[in-house]
Amino acid sequence: MTSAPALEQPVSTAESAEPELPTPVVAPESLSVKFNDVGRAFGGRTVLRNVTMTVNPGEVVAILGASGCGKSTLLRAVGGLDVGFTGELLIGDRAVSRYDERTAVGFQEPRLLPWRSIRRNIELGLPRDLEKSAGKARVDELLDLVGLSDRAHLRPREISGGMAQRASLARALARQPGVLLLDEPFGALDALTRLKMQDLLMDVHASTGTTVLLVTHDVNEAMQLADRILLLGCPDSDPAEGATVKSLVTVPGTRPRNRASQDLARLGSQLYAGLGVDSH
Amino acid sequence: MTTTLATQSAPPRRAKSLPGGRILIGAAVPLLIVGVWWLVTGPLNLFTATQLPAPQSVIEAGVGLLDGGALFAHVGVSVQRVLLGFLFGAAAGLLLGSLLGLSRIADGLLHPTVGAFRAVPSLAWVPLILLWVGIGEDGKVLLIAIGAFFPVFTSVHSALRHVDPHLVEAGRAFGYHGTRLLTAVQLPAVVPPVFSGLRLALAQSWLFLVAAELLASSEGLGFLLIESQNNGRVDRLLLAIVLLAILGKITDALLGVIERKALKTWA
């Protein structure tokens, strides 16, 4: 499919005769993401180059890298928010399309519409062809999942930053994405709220099984949440060349991981070294 | 969490205990002015009736005009002109402002031209309107519409230009585009600035009404002003001014009610 901007699939996919089953919050299918030599340059300045890797369906991959090295750029390419990249990017077995409906994005800022209640904000994420009653049931479930049922009627300015991020996560889950894209979703939260949100994300992943690409600059967060960690970075020799995959490591153990484990500590210093930070 | 609990269970505002308290406070100064006016014209006798008639003579003037139905005719025709001009001007401002605010192509093509027209002080159009349209009903309404157009156009245009791009992108990311994006994200986002523009436009409409009626008219509050000046009826002159103040305030308050309703839903 070419990426004609803002072109949606025809709306009138005639309502199928299948009876509407109770919709589980679980994604119907989690999808793989294949990067094949993906690169991105802005006005002649290369930001990303030669990114090649495959994210398996249902996997959680953390994208780690110094600030400004192109983490968001990579994520935006997967979500179809940015179509200026080179190379090939497949979701499942189909190329990514403009604002790809198989993905959903949780932005760094909650980006909730201030004039809508939390419930109506989550509704924004529902797929367009979903029946009204099914949509309501799904939003109810999501509100429950992120623990905002009793705040559903409030406006974004009436809730805390952590709650807003939970609402934003629920909105992203509302379309049951095959791939969930999270761009430093907990970056602006205090340490305690952040830990709670990490637990919530683990719960969400356990119950939805969706593929997750999580951008973060927090080594511990990456090690806690991810199956694999993609370290993005520039070659030390020439930073102007653009960032690429520096390393792709499998995190030892299974979630929830013991934060005090020796293996993690070793991986942690490796990653810090990769980020150019000395850790002792 | 505690903060939201606090806002949720916050007791009703103190103002509730004094219904109409704000109105009483707001009326204090006008009442004082009328009091001083009465004092200097009546008991202190500082002014002659042709310089500054007493408040009660202004009321008498009003009652006198009420008799033949002339007062209602003046008020009615002025209100009608303002409303028509405001509606046409605001509608045109909304349309053109939305078009230029949403479409880069239309903006590139038309904004310099609209900007040039805006640079012309609106009253400079009067001679041209006189020549082309005449200063009958159409000409007056047109002049008022011109006065109402620019505040609305400017506010809609710049508000749409400045809708938080993050929100627009979030809308697009969730599959919204075209009119759905417009109604879900862009229009609600511009409601507050657009209402400021509308209220400014309403004030402009009254200004241009008086301008148009001073120029040429046989009825309306502007006509009452100029006629009273010619006849030396300062009492009627003051009556017209007071009526303009009251009508301007009432129409603005009505728009304010609509604005509060809209802000409750959209902001």
Ligand SMILES: Nc1ncnc2c1ncn2[C@@H]1O[C@H](COP(=O)(O)OP(=O)(O)O)[C@@H](O)[C@H]1O
């Ligand atoms: N739309 C854009 N136009 C020009 N430069 C951009 C654009 N988006 C990102 N960049 C540049 O690409 C680089 C990587 O940005 P980003 O992906 O946001 O980094 P990160 O998320 O890792 O902090 C930055 O130097 C940024 O200035």
Ligand SMILES: [Mg+2]
């Ligand atoms: Mg970023």
